[in-house]
Amino acid sequence: MPSSRTQVSALLVDDEELVRVGLRAILESCGEIVVVGEAPDGSQVVPLIRERNPDVVIMDVRMPKVDGLAAIREILREVAEPPKILVLTTFELDDYVYEALRGGASGFLLKRARPEEIIQAVRTIARSDILLFPEAIRHMAGSRRNRAAQETMRRAALTDRESEVLRLISEGLSNNEIASRLYLGAQTVKTHVSSVLAKLGARDRTQAVIIAYESGFVGSGKP
Missing domain, CATH: 1.10.10.10 (Winged helix-like DNA-binding domain superfamily/Winged helix DNA-binding domain)
Incomplete structure (x- = not known):
């Protein structure tokens, strides 16, 4: 659940720096979301969560070292009160994404999404009272x-x-x-x-x- 702060805090995890830079710019442009940290690989996620206590982790599912699936399993195993996890994907109808959702991710975010859709997805995940992309999950x-x-x-x-x-x-x-x-x-x-x-x-x-x-x-x- 999001903290009592008025802003939603987010942690970005993606091996592409350009993606992280773009996401940070988009999220922080709305004034309601603050990016509290970044990581280029899933292996760094748990220490950063413990240090920065984000409300939402936005994480690529496909990374060359420790991928999103392994990172999600570690978060849920090692963090007592884990944040919400929003996985980044290129294709929504993807078995890899589905396994991430089954494994504990709360939703997914398309990399081609418009800025306003990205902001709304993070707000929705933090609020926890609605399902992201129900049609895609149904499929x-x-x-x-x-x-x-x-x-x-x-x-x-x-x-x-x-x-x-x-x-x-x-x-x-x-x-x-x-x-x-x-x-x-x-x-x-x-x-x-x-x-x-x-x-x-x-x-x-x-x-x-x-x-x-x-x-x-x-x-x-x-x-």
């Missing part, structure tokens, strides 16, 4: 089935209301949009979302949605 996860996900969903034993909330999360709706759809208070929805994540053992909405698709809970037409 990546929709045809995959995973027995572990099916068992996780079975053991979660979601209530009818929690099931409704998970389906709406999978559509990419925010808490306020879910509240409007179900005629509930925003705080009630927030409570249901927290319960869904806890029951599924999901780090955030992205992991919950991936479990929902891989188990067949959504995307198959069956509960």
Whole structure:
């Protein structure tokens, strides 16, 4: 979760200096995001997180030494309260990106995105109440089935209301949009979302949605 600061702090991890320079210029131009550090390789990420305590890590998935997948695993293993992770990619429908999302990344960012889209993606990840690119995640996860996900969903034993909330999360709706759809208070929805994540053992909405698709809970037409 973002800190109580008005600004969102970000850490940039990419082996191309030009990419880091461009991202820093774009992010800091809005006045709401401050870049607190940079790294050219995944091996440097954990020490920098401990030192700079960023809200969001923006990380390339493909780096020559320690790549994004390995870095994500290390972050979640070594950092007690890990930041949100936004992976950089050239192609959204990419197995490598999907594995990063399954592994703990909260979303992805296209390198060809417009500056305003990059800023909005970082804001969204820091806020944690909406799913980035739900259609792309549906395409990546929709045809995959995973027995572990099916068992996780079975053991979660979601209530009818929690099931409704998970389906709406999978559509990419925010808490306020879910509240409007179900005629509930925003705080009630927030409570249901927290319960869904806890029951599924999901780090955030992205992991919950991936479990929902891989188990067949959504995307198959069956509960």
